[in-house]
Amino acid sequence: MPSASALLRAATSDTPPRLRATGLACARGTRVLFRGLDFELGPGQLLWLRGRNGAGKTSLLKLAAGLAEPHEGRIDIDGVPARRAERQDRLVFVAHANALKDDLAAGEALAFLLRIHGRPFDGATLDAALDRLGILSRRDAPVRTLSQGQRRRVALARLAVEQRPTLWLLDEPFDALDTDGLSRVNAVLAGHLYRGGSIMLTSHLDLDTAVLHPIELDLDRASSLAKP
Amino acid sequence: MGSLLVAVYLRDLRLALRRRIEALLPIAFFIVAASLFPLGVGPEPQMLRQIGPGIVWVCALLAAMLSVTGLYAGDHADGSLEQMLLCEYGGLAAATAKAAAHWTVTGLPLVICAPLFGLAFDLPADAIAALVFSLVLGTPMLSLLGSVGAALTLGLRSAGVLLILIVLPLAIPALIFGTGAVAAVDGGQSAQGQFSLLGALLIFTTLTALPATAAALRISVE
Numbered sequence: 091m092p093s094a095s096a097l098l099r100a101a102t103s104d105t106p107p108r109l110r111a112t113g114l115a116c117a118r119g120t121r122v123l124f125r126g127l128d129f130e131l132g133p134g135q136l137l138w139l140r141g142r143n144g145a146g147k148t149s150l151l152k153l154a155a156g157l158a159e160p161h162e163g164r165i166d167i168d169g170v171p172a173r174r175a176e177r178q179d180r181l182v183f184v185a186h187a188n189a190l191k192d193d194l195a196a197g198e199a200l201a202f203l204l205r206i207h208g209r210p211f212d213g214a215t216l217d218a219a220l221d222r223l224g225i226l227s228r229r230d231a232p233v234r235t236l237s238q239g240q241r242r243r244v245a246l247a248r249l250a251v252e253q254r255p256t257l258w259l260l261d262e263p264f265d266a267l268d269t270d271g272l273s274r275v276n277a278v279l280a281g282h283l284y285r286g287g288s289i290m291l292t293s294h295l296d297l298d299t300a301v302l303h304p305i306e307l308d309l310d311r312a313s314s315l316a317k318p
Numbered sequence: 319m320g321s322l323l324v325a326v327y328l329r330d331l332r333l334a335l336r337r338r339i340e341a342l343l344p345i346a347f348f349i350v351a352a353s354l355f356p357l358g359v360g361p362e363p364q365m366l367r368q369i370g371p372g373i374v375w376v377c378a379l380l381a382a383m384l385s386v387t388g389l390y391a392g393d394h395a396d397g398s399l400e401q402m403l404l405c406e407y408g409g410l411a412a413a414t415a416k417a418a419a420h421w422t423v424t425g426l427p428l429v430i431c432a433p434l435f436g437l438a439f440d441l442p443a444d445a446i447a448a449l450v451f452s453l454v455l456g457t458p459m460l461s462l463l464g465s466v467g468a469a470l471t472l473g474l475r476s477a478g479v480l481l482i483l484i485v486l487p488l489a490i491p492a493l494i495f496g497t498g499a500v501a502a503v504d505g506g507q508s509a510q511g512q513f514s515l516l517g518a519l520l521i522f523t524t525l526t527a528l529p530a531t532a533a534a535l536r537i538s539v540e
Contacts, residue, residue, distance in 0.1 A: 152539075152540070155404060156404075157400060157403060157404070157536075157539050157540065158539075158540040159540070176406060177404050177405075177406075178404065178405050178406055181404075183400070183401075183404055185397045185400055185401075186397075187395070187396055187397025187400070188396065188397060189396060189397035189398045189400070189401045190396065191329070191333060191392075191396065191398065192396075193333050193336040193337060194329075194332070194333070194336075198332075202325060202329050203401060205321065205325045206321070206322045206325050206326070206401065206402060206405055207401075207404070207405065208321060208405075
């Protein structure tokens, strides 16, 4: 199978889209959030999801992460439906919740997340990642004692470990961060784009367009299509 | 799948160690509840010997139900569950690891405490051995059934009561064969049949409860 898909890729284009949605629709209960959504996200590109609250930004991230089934249409990662793709090696999903346990130390909580996703989680890697996000001094502090911004930094330190150009799905990554945190995260994101990675994120803050060159996707427009 | 399983299991044990008081509550409940019965029904040795195994089993069942209520709630609320489900076979590995950790933290201490209650209820030595062995086979089943209930009731408001209503009927066979084994040994018969049935139930529960839990977890994060 891999050879067949590789052939197909070679036939269509040199740089296949890492993420592709075709005629995608998302429903929560009986309400359709958006319908007929088409987009492609290639290597080195950053897609900025916009839209009012409840437009389906988080739902779209979950669809891309393969945590939910599309209502209609399809969403593919590297040509494979997101629900069935081997997601562990292809994407990193940092949700709005930080997934850190209150009773663990910041370093332990980060090590757990790296470990379950098959990334290196030795002391040196942890220190380097926490240092990159400027939170190394709090490594042994229980997550319970960290502020919201500090927790966000620990959760995002996962990204600093990544070496390969994969797909990052980030739900409000800049939430609760101060200016120092913002610039550190921006640097990590820019580094990922530079190595050919792809990023899809939501943010109610304005992005640093000079560094990240975001492509905007407005879900409000897609949701206006949802109404018959 | 293996690394996720080990990581989640070790993390849950570590979390239990950090919250020792909370982890010991089910055992404390078990001890207090089982000790209340002699006070209630009177201290006649003959009567206690007869109802002892049943009391130990029912209290173990209730202790397991009490402790399993929040098995997935924390991981669901803080986003850890989503991260686990992103892994390959994440649902199955998480369900297995968390049920195993739950058994280690609550089931195993119950098994260890059981001989003490056997002595307290004046059971003969071979009946105590049968009681312990029936709990060794039975308590993993309670953790597995409880984890299905915990996954199904994730995010519901009255999850605790609903979970008990879902799981208790499913645990009835284990209760019947568990206490039946002790009664058989106490009556001078072999408990082979009851143990075989308990073993078969354990295998059946493992094979059905884990995929059911995994499916319920996947639905809960959608």
